[in-house]
Structures are given as structure tokens and as C-alpha cells.
Amino acid sequence: MKIAFVGKGGSGKTTLSSLFIRHLVAVGAPVVAVDADINQHLGAALGLDDAEAAGLPAMGDRLPSIKDYLRGSNPRIASAETMIKTTPPGQGSRLLRVRENNPVYDACARPVKLDGGTARLMVTGPFTDADLGVACYHSKTGAVELFLNHLVDGPHEYVVVDMTAGSDSFASGMFTRFDITFLVAEPTRKGVSVYRQYKEYAQDYGVALKVVGNKVQGQDDLDFLRAEVGDDLLVAVGHSDWVRAMEKGRPSAFEHLEEADRDSLRTLQATADVTYHRRDWERYTRQMIHFHLKNASTWGNARTGADLAAQVDPGFVLGEGFAATA
Numbered sequence: 001m002k003i004a005f006v007g008k009g010g011s012g013k014t015t016l017s018s019l020f021i022r023h024l025v026a027v028g029a030p031v032v033a034v035d036a037d038i039n040q041h042l043g044a045a046l047g048l049d050d051a052e053a054a055g056l057p058a059m060g061d062r063l064p065s066i067k068d069y070l071r072g073s074n075p076r077i078a079s080a081e082t083m084i085k086t087t088p089p090g091q092g093s094r095l096l097r098v099r100e101n102n103p104v105y106d107a108c109a110r111p112v113k114l115d116g117g118t119a120r121l122m123v124t125g126p127f128t129d130a131d132l133g134v135a136c137y138h139s140k141t142g143a144v145e146l147f148l149n150h151l152v153d154g155p156h157e158y159v160v161v162d163m164t165a166g167s168d169s170f171a172s173g174m175f176t177r178f179d180i181t182f183l184v185a186e187p188t189r190k191g192v193s194v195y196r197q198y199k200e201y202a203q204d205y206g207v208a209l210k211v212v213g214n215k216v217q218g219q220d221d222l223d224f225l226r227a228e229v230g231d232d233l234l235v236a237v238g239h240s241d242w243v244r245a246m247e248k249g250r251p252s253a254f255e256h257l258e259e260a261d262r263d264s265l266r267t268l269q270a271t272a273d274v275t276y277h278r279r280d281w282e283r284y285t286r287q288m289i290h291f292h293l294k295n296a297s298t299w300g301n302a303r304t305g306a307d308l309a310a311q312v313d314p315g316f317v318l319g320e321g322f323a324a325t326a
């Protein structure tokens, strides 16, 4: 299952992603955690110290080799140079799974020990001004999009992406890559306006969107969120002393997280799990082609000097029937 946490900066995306990842690992689920947030803090939120976090390999730096591996022997993709972030897999492409070892994980993922097990962590790498807005060919999140578009994931295995709700994710189609999107919103007008904007994009593409209220203090906050987002409000998380202690560098065992928050995390997992029956690999493939053609005509063809529409393999549908090709 592919799950995104989005929202305004400072709303608590990274905090809630990290708690959800800890929860999944604690219940024994396989997890790939991906930091695609503009502020790269997921490693720290998962307990890595500064040196460990700084030592994580950046997916953005490894784009050429990721592309080379994923295109495999696909005859429609002549070279890594003509592969853009939206280039869809086809016959001959190499596909990825959550539970396996592959060269992409070898290059980009590092194990992070958590209570009860280990998560694989991948990070896009730090964003610069040049990455914002104009991010096309060298897009940092492009590596994540390629990963998601070549991933054949099943139930009870999880890819959790901590992600900025920026224009890049809307232009590329990244926002359509998830079984469910958790929009983290504080009970403020700004928090709610990010929700409205996201909802508008999401509606046209059948994106499952739920709001996770954060830093909710008392009934008035809850009433506000309920009035603004209605039934899209899934859970409301309050101030957590466990999170605060962790921020002070005094982490305690995950089992000591406040019971109400543990309950919210169980609800998030249950909500993600029930979206599995809505899986539609044909639609998933169709949407990636839609956004690929859009990116090809707006900048990709010009940038690569190739007709990128020809990369689409009309007979190919990504899905669980495929075995990973080594």
C-alpha cells in the first residue's frame, strides 16, 4: 500500500509520518519510508542523529543509475537520458517490490532500527531554490515518482511518503500515486485552505483523501475542523508529550506514546487497509500515462529532443501478476 502524508509546512507531516511508520514497524509490517518533504527531517524524526541523517544517500543524486536500472531492456526507452520522471514502465522494464533486495534499495535505502523491527528509509536529499517550481528534468521528487511507478506492492506492506503539497506533485501526477493521502491540518484557516486546494485537484482523479487534524486542543478546535472539512476528518491528534520528549533528545519507547495517539495510528492503518479493494491497476497505469504525455509535451520532448510519447507501451498494465525481473 502506498500512503502519503501531505500538508502545510509545520503542520506535522513529518511527525505523523514518523509515528505511523513506527506503528507499522511495531505491528510487524514491512515498511519503506520515503522523505520527499522540502525540509528533510524524517530521518531525525525516526531517531537518527545528525551524522546518521547527513550520511543517508540522496535519491536525487542517483537518478541516472535508478533510471538505467528501471528501464532494463525496455526497447521504448533508448537511454537513461531520455527517461523523465513520468516515463512509464513497459515490457522489459524492471519492477520493484516492497519486500526484496534490489539495486535501487542498495543504492538509496538504509535500514533504520525502530522498536519492534526495522524500516527501510529513502530520502530525496536536500532541496535548493533551483528545485522549487522549475523542477523538471532534475526534479528531486522525480526519483520518488519513478520508484512509485515501477512498484508492485500488495496488501500488508507499506510505502509511506512524507511529502510537500506543492505544485510539483500536481504537475507530475505524483499526488495520484497513493492508495490514500493523509492531509495533516492544524485547526487554522491556513491548514484548511491547503486541504481545499488539495481536494480540488484530488477530486478529478479519484484520489482518496482524509484529513488528520494535528495540534488539536479541545472541543473548539475539533468543532472548527469538523465544520470546515466535514466527514473528511478522520482523526484528531493533540499535543503529544512523547513527541516533545523525543524533540528534546529524550526519546522513550514507542509503547509509551499516548494511548489516544496510538489509537489514531491504528485508525490510519485500518483506513489505509480498506482502500485496498479500490485498487485499480488499469487506472493507475492510465493516470501515469496521462501525466507522462502532459510532461512530454510541456517540457520533456524539448528537453530530451525525443518524442517521449513513443515511450508508452500500449499493451502494458502494471499489476501484481508481474514477477520482478532480476
Ligand SMILES: Nc1ncnc2c1ncn2[C@@H]1O[C@H](COP(=O)(O)OP(=O)(O)O)[C@@H](O)[C@H]1O
Binding pocket: 007, 008, 009, 010, 011, 012, 013, 014, 015, 016, 037, 039, 041, 214, 215, 237, 238, 239, 240, 241, 243, 244, 247
Ligand atoms: N502532535 C504533536 N505534538 C507535539 N509536537 C508536535 C506535534 N505535531 C508536530 N509537532 C511539532 O511541530 C513541529 C513541526 O512538525 P513537523 O512534523 O516537522 O511539520 P512538517 O513536517 O509538516 O513541516 C515539530 O517541532 C514537531 O515536533
Ligand SMILES: [Mg+2]
Binding pocket: 010, 013, 014, 015, 037, 039, 041
Ligand atoms: Mg517535514
